[in-house]
Amino acid sequence: MQEHDLRQLIEEVREGKLPRRSFIQQMVSLGLTAPMASMLLMHEGVAQSQASIPYKPTKRGGGGTLKIIYWQAAVHLNPHYAGGTKDQDASRIFYEPLAGWDTEGNLVPQLAAEIPTRQNGGVAADGRSVTWKLKRGVTWHDGKPFTADDVVFTAAYVADPAASMVTVATYKDIKVEKVDSHTVKVTYEKPTPFWAEALVGSSGPILPKHVFEPFMGAKSRENPANTKPVGTGPYKIVDFKPGDTLRAEANTNYHVPNQPFFDALEIKGGGDATSAARAVLQTAEYDLGWNLAVEDDILKRLEAAGKGRMAFFAGSDIEFVSLNVTDPWNEVDGERASAKSRHPAFTDKAVRTAMSLLIDRNGIQEVIYGRGAIATANFLNNPPRFRSPNTTFEFNIDKAVQVLEAAGWKKGADGIRAKGSVKLKFVYQTSVSGPRQKCQAIIKDACTKAGIELELKSVVAAVFFGSDAANPDTYQKFWSDMQMFTTTMTQPDPQVFMEQFTTDQISQKANKWSSRNLVRWSNAEYDATFKASQVEFDPVKRAAMFIRMNDLVVNDGHVIPLFARPRPYGILNKLVPVLSAWDGATWALSYWYREA
Amino acid sequence: MLNYILRRLLIALPSLLGISVILFTVLALAPGDPFEDLANNPSVPPEVRMALRAQFGLDDPIWQRYLYWLMNMLRGDWGFSFVSRVDVDKLILQRLPVTIAVIGMSQVLALLVALPVGVLAAVKPYSWFDRIASTIAFVGFSLPTFFTGVLFILFFSIYLGWFPFVYRADLTEVGWHWWWAQFKQSIMPITVLGLFQAASWMRYVRSSVLDVVRLDYVTTARSKGLSERVVINKHVVRNALIPVVTLVALQLPAVFGGAIVTEQIFRIPGIGALLIDAILRNDTPVIMAVTFVFSCLVIFFNLVADLVYGWLDPRISYR
Numbered sequence: 001m002q003e004h005d006l007r008q009l010i011e012e013v014r015e016g017k018l019p020r021r022s023f024i025q026q027m028v029s030l031g032l033t034a035p036m037a038s039m040l041l042m043h044e045g046v047a048q049s050q051a052s053i054p055y056k057p058t059k060r061g062g063g064g065t066l067k068i069i070y071w072q073a074a075v076h077l078n079p080h081y082a083g084g085t086k087d088q089d090a091s092r093i094f095y096e097p098l099a100g101w102d103t104e105g106n107l108v109p110q111l112a113a114e115i116p117t118r119q120n121g122g123v124a125a126d127g128r129s130v131t132w133k134l135k136r137g138v139t140w141h142d143g144k145p146f147t148a149d150d151v152v153f154t155a156a157y158v159a160d161p162a163a164s165m166v167t168v169a170t171y172k173d174i175k176v177e178k179v180d181s182h183t184v185k186v187t188y189e190k191p192t193p194f195w196a197e198a199l200v201g202s203s204g205p206i207l208p209k210h211v212f213e214p215f216m217g218a219k220s221r222e223n224p225a226n227t228k229p230v231g232t233g234p235y236k237i238v239d240f241k242p243g244d245t246l247r248a249e250a251n252t253n254y255h256v257p258n259q260p261f262f263d264a265l266e267i268k269g270g271g272d273a274t275s276a277a278r279a280v281l282q283t284a285e286y287d288l289g290w291n292l293a294v295e296d297d298i299l300k301r302l303e304a305a306g307k308g309r310m311a312f313f314a315g316s317d318i319e320f321v322s323l324n325v326t327d328p329w330n331e332v333d334g335e336r337a338s339a340k341s342r343h344p345a346f347t348d349k350a351v352r353t354a355m356s357l358l359i360d361r362n363g364i365q366e367v368i369y370g371r372g373a374i375a376t377a378n379f380l381n382n383p384p385r386f387r388s389p390n391t392t393f394e395f396n397i398d399k400a401v402q403v404l405e406a407a408g409w410k411k412g413a414d415g416i417r418a419k420g421s422v423k424l425k426f427v428y429q430t431s432v433s434g435p436r437q438k439c440q441a442i443i444k445d446a447c448t449k450a451g452i453e454l455e456l457k458s459v460v461a462a463v464f465f466g467s468d469a470a471n472p473d474t475y476q477k478f479w480s481d482m483q484m485f486t487t488t489m490t491q492p493d494p495q496v497f498m499e500q501f502t503t504d505q506i507s508q509k510a511n512k513w514s515s516r517n518l519v520r521w522s523n524a525e526y527d528a529t530f531k532a533s534q535v536e537f538d539p540v541k542r543a544a545m546f547i548r549m550n551d552l553v554v555n556d557g558h559v560i561p562l563f564a565r566p567r568p569y570g571i572l573n574k575l576v577p578v579l580s581a582w583d584g585a586t587w588a589l590s591y592w593y594r595e596a
Numbered sequence: 597m598l599n600y601i602l603r604r605l606l607i608a609l610p611s612l613l614g615i616s617v618i619l620f621t622v623l624a625l626a627p628g629d630p631f632e633d634l635a636n637n638p639s640v641p642p643e644v645r646m647a648l649r650a651q652f653g654l655d656d657p658i659w660q661r662y663l664y665w666l667m668n669m670l671r672g673d674w675g676f677s678f679v680s681r682v683d684v685d686k687l688i689l690q691r692l693p694v695t696i697a698v699i700g701m702s703q704v705l706a707l708l709v710a711l712p713v714g715v716l717a718a719v720k721p722y723s724w725f726d727r728i729a730s731t732i733a734f735v736g737f738s739l740p741t742f743f744t745g746v747l748f749i750l751f752f753s754i755y756l757g758w759f760p761f762v763y764r765a766d767l768t769e770v771g772w773h774w775w776w777a778q779f780k781q782s783i784m785p786i787t788v789l790g791l792f793q794a795a796s797w798m799r800y801v802r803s804s805v806l807d808v809v810r811l812d813y814v815t816t817a818r819s820k821g822l823s824e825r826v827v828i829n830k831h832v833v834r835n836a837l838i839p840v841v842t843l844v845a846l847q848l849p850a851v852f853g854g855a856i857v858t859e860q861i862f863r864i865p866g867i868g869a870l871l872i873d874a875i876l877r878n879d880t881p882v883i884m885a886v887t888f889v890f891s892c893l894v895i896f897f898n899l900v901a902d903l904v905y906g907w908l909d910p911r912i913s914y915r
Contacts, residue, residue: 069762073873075680164647166640218651221681241690242680243873244865245765268762270873271863275749275761283753285760462876514642 003544006040010540014046024105030547033316034105035201035492035582036539039194042117043539053108053578053591055259061250063262063594066575069286071276073269075242078226079205080158080165088202089290089584090246090267094141094231097204098132098151099196101492101582103313107196108588111135111146111206111232113182127191127537132199134182138255140208141230141237148178151199153209155186162217167203174198191537194493201492201583206232234260234590244269254590261593274298280570281308287594288577289570290585295435296370299568308573312371312566315581319373319486321359321443321560322519323352328427328479335509336479339520343481344422350407351424352557355482357400358446361562367442368435373563400450409451417451426481429457429473431464436484439562454482469512476513478520486565492582494546495533501553502530519558526552601899608895615891616884620665623880624658630678630878652678665884675881677874684885687870692852694765695866698785699851705790706797707844713794714801715833721806729798736795741788745861748784759784763864785862789855793847800843805836838908845901849893853886 009026012018020041027037057063074090082088098112107115113133116122122131138146155176158165165171175187176198186198197203211230215223227240232255235248246267250260268286273294280289281302292299292310299310327341345351361375409417409424417424428444430436437458444454457480459473465485472479487500499505504527505517526549533545553559567581574595578588631648634640649655653664668675674684717726753761759780769777808814809832817831818824856868863869867886874882906912 065768075677076682081681161647164644164651166634166644168644169641221676227682239766241765241865242677242682242687243870244691247766247768264768266764266768268764268863270865270869271762271860275861275863278754279762283757283761285762462878511642514645 003541006540006544010041010044010046013041014044020046021104027543028105028314028316030550032543032546033492033494033582034103035101035107035196036105036194036494036543038105038107039196040539040543043123043193045118053102053588055591055593056576056595057258057261057593060252060254060258060260061263063260065264065266066262066288066592067286068265068267068288068290069271069276069279070267070269070290071271071273073243074240074246074267076226077229077237077240077246078220078223079202080167080207081220081226082166082202085291085584086269089586091229092202092205092233092584092586093235093246093248093265093267093589094229094233094237095205095207096232097201097206098134098199099201099204100587101201101580102578102588103580103582105492105582107200109135111138123195127188127193127195129185129187130195131179131183131185134184135255136182138232139253140211140232141251142208142211143253144208144210146206146208146232147181148184150206150209151184152176152178153213154205154207155198157207157212157216157220160217163220165220170198170203190535193537193539193542194495197493201587235265238264256590259590265589277302277570280572281305281310284308284572287572287575292568292570293372294568295368296372299570300370302570306573308570310371311569311571311579313569313579313581314374314564314566315488317486317488317565317567318376318561319484319563319565321355321482321484321562322478323355323558323560324478324481324483325520325522325558328481337477337508337520339506339508339522345424345426346481346558348407348409348419349557350403351409352560354400354403354450354452355447356557356560357394357396357403358450358452359443359560359562360395360446362395364439364442365563368438369563369565371566372568373565376561376564395446397446397449404450411451415451416453424452425455426452427455427457428482428484429459429464429475429480430484431461431475432458433461439484469514474513476507476518478507478518483518484562498530498533498546498549501526501549501559503527521553521556521558523552523556601903604899604902608899611895612888612892616666616669616888617662619884619887620662620880621658623878623883624661626878630654630880654678665881669888674885677879677882679874679877679879679882684881687882688867688885688889691865691867691870694763694864695868696851698763698782698864698866699789699855701782702786702789702855703793703844703847703851705786706793709790709794710797710801714798715805715828715836717798718802718805718809718836719828719832726802730802733795733798736791737799739792740857741792741855742857742861744792745785745788745858748788749861752784761862763862765865785855785858785864789858797840797843801836801840804839805832808832808836838905841904841908842901845897845904846894848897849890852893853890 009018009023013020013023023041024034024037028034070086072084072086074086076087077091077094079088079091079095082091096110099107099109099115102108109115111134113135114120116130116132124130134148134151140146155171155174157163158167159171161168173189177185177187179185188195199206208230211225212223227242229237234251234254236251238247238249240246248265250263254260273292276289277292277294277299279285282305284307303309323346324337324343325346326337326339327343328337330341332338332341365373365375404417409419412418428440430440440456444456447454463471463473464475475483475485500516501521502517503522505515506520506522507513507515507518529545529549533542536542536545554561569579571577576593576595578591579585580587631645634645653661665675676683677687713729717729720726749761752759761784763781763785767774767777814827814831817827853867856872859866859869860872870882871886874886
């Protein structure tokens with residue numbers, strides 16, 4: 001899809017011919033994020049109608065206790081320390097950003113009075129600054145007022161490299177200034193088309209200056225507020241046991257009228273996903289279960305108890321197979337899978353095409369994942385009119401055989417295809433996980449029929465996803481022919497995500513395998529497009545560039561997307577939660593209620 | 597006696613040091629990274645992870661890290677968790693009450709079941725009671741707790757709906773409601789662990805009593821015309837318990853160590869759960885602290901067992 005087509009689509013939205021919602025869905029299927037699509041519209045002056053979340057209760061409190069179960073447990077409550085989703089979600093109960101993302105990618109104001117736009121003067125015409133008007137009358141849990149000073153402080157606190165905050169990348173190059181007591185101006189080094197990252201969503205919770213100021217930089221660890229948060233959120237901390245339970249009570253001074261509905265909140269962590277699903281769907285001990293990544297068959301059986309339901313929120317987490325670009329078995333300059341080497345078999349496009357044809361995505365989805373996966377041949381799948389003719393979504397062993405035969409890969413005496421001295425015999429690695437091993441087995445079966453032998457290898461997740469430079473089995477080293485895992489695109493702007501296929505990011509010995517281009521794919525056009533996208537201010541042109549990059553990666557065949565993985569939540573029947581695929585599970589906790 | 601205790605304690609020091617060296621080395625050599633979450637999150641620049649590693653001393657050579665740890669430990673500084681950045685002693689103290697309540701109660705239950713059943717079975721060996729008790733005991737310790745635990749959950753929580761299967765460390769109920777809720781949530785893990793332990797202890801008690809009951813002094817006691825109750829309680833059980841006491845004393849450190857599998861199944865926030873989480877995430881300070889305290893307790897209770905042995909059996913003297 002070209003820039004021109006994009007502009008036409010945006011025009012259609014403006015004229016009301018194309019629903020906003022379907023525009024955003026189309027962009028998501030093209031590899032963009034919903035927040036980015038929504039920013040596209042905003043930039044082009046197609047303002048979002050003030051996004052509002054339905055909320056029925058007419059008074060604060062009276063809802064009893066809300067009980068949520070996680071199968072991982074939060075270990076601290078500082079949103080900018082948060083390594084994992086569980087910590088981010090737990091801190092988000094107490095701290096709020098200026099705005100959050102709803103599941104359609106709309107910005108919803110939280111501590112901001114309104115969303116900055118070109119029309120209301122919030123977003124500067126040169127794209128270098130954004131002015132946020134803050135909500136008035138908000139108080140911290142300890143009664144002190146929330147002002148622009150807190151916002152300015154938060155940015156400075158996070159940006160301090162000595163504190164090693166995980167969100168530092170978002171804040172280190174921006175300048176946040178106070179305009180007046182309830183206005184802040186964020187200035188970017190260069191024109192920034194996607195400005196809604198700092199102070200927004202998971203990376204944006206605002207901290208109280210008076211609580212955090214004494215603990216700047218290296219002292220940040222000693223802050224008692226890391227486990228006893230003082231925020232602006234709908235619930236106040238009662239008790240927190242790291243790695244286990246979190247209890248909170250309603251904040252009676254919450255800045256939104258009639259919220260929150262529940263009087264108390266309890267989050268239990270730990271255990272495993274299946275029994276967490278049981279505790280919600282079967283015994284109703286808990287109201288909501290987080291990320292119930294359980295085989296669909298089991299979920300369906302549990303749902304049959306009639307106490308709760310599953311809900312799936314489609315974001316852009318993608319399970320995919322990588323075919324190594326480099327040779328993982330022979331050392332070049334003392335390094336396996338060196339960027340200088342070439343994989344003996346996968347250099348042949350025919351082999352890559354055959355591999356893609358041999359993956360029965362529909363079958364795997366039906367047999368293993370059920371509602372937990374949406375089969376996709378590539379990002380460019382839906383809607384049909386955008387389906388690229390070069391990237392079909394097909395499972396066809398005969399065709400794979402034809403492709404291989406035509407390219408000169410002939411079956412040997414042992415039934416394995418070979419050309420010259422190169423045999424189609426691959427090691428296929430992934431992390432230890434029931435569904436993944438079943439998925440491996442299904443792919444292996446199809447490959448065997450086509451004369452390709454796969455040796456299956458599974459590595460314990462802690463090692464596979466660990467970043468130990470001394471371990472040969474990490475996914476970063478990728479010392480095997482193929483590997484499979486899910487990549488998540490949690491950040492709303494795809495820039496960081498797309499960086500993982502640039503030449504600069506090739507994972508190798510020199511950088512202790514800490515960079516992100518694990519498949520070691522390199523393409524001059526991709527690199528150039530990526531560079532251009534970094535400085536392109538026109539969001540429409542930039543979106544077209546991202547779509548182009550997606551095409552380049554997927555069409556080359558070294559990266560074979562399998563499924564989009566929606567986020568599964570188990571929800572008790574009467575509970576009405578507000579969840580989002582683009583923000584933390586607790587991003588709009590104050591809107592949750594139970595129907596009578 | 598005092599001399600003996602002192603000598604034993606002095607011997608304990610090098611063994612503890614040795615244990616800590618081995619633990620530390622094994623942990624340092626094990627694969628994994630406490631900042632794995634950060635490595636998988638593309639929006640976190642690798643520099644943050646590198647900075648954290650440097651800040652927490654993970655890039656230093658092993659011996660340097662060990663010495664640093666040892667010095668701090670000697671000063672009473674247990675360090676802080678890499679993952680939660682909370683002080684380790686705080687984490688352990690937070691989980692101690694639950695662990696002692698659940699695991700301690702299960703040990704008490706095990707004793708309460710094992711002692712009478714074992715004695716009764718031995719007094720009338722190969723009677724129906726003995727056969728049934730022994731069969732149940734064999735079944736009991738052949739079934740692992742992760743199996744009985746899940747079985748209990750399926751039956752009592754899901755089929756009958758009597759008890760919750762998610763353990764809540766801080767119940768909001770007050771007064772007798774609290775006790776009732778506590779009882780309901782603890783009964784399954786306590787029973788699962790207690791009965792498993794009771795099964796093996798019962799066999800020990802039985803064989804120990806069987807050994808004693810045939811001895812001449814028991815016959816003497818009987819021929820003196822003492823009632824059967826007195827013979828069993830005063831003469832047989834007291835002597836038969838000596839090996840059992842050692843066994844129980846050696847089992848006591850487990851009360852601190854928790855029960856990793858059972859805690860996981862019932863989501864009990866005990867020390868076992870803390871340890872397994874720490875191991876999975878390579879949180880060295882926490883693993884070191886828990887395992888080190890555990891080895892201290894093992895050494896200590898070994899000593900206690902030896903001392904109790906001497907007290908129960910005056911023939912044994914310490915030099």
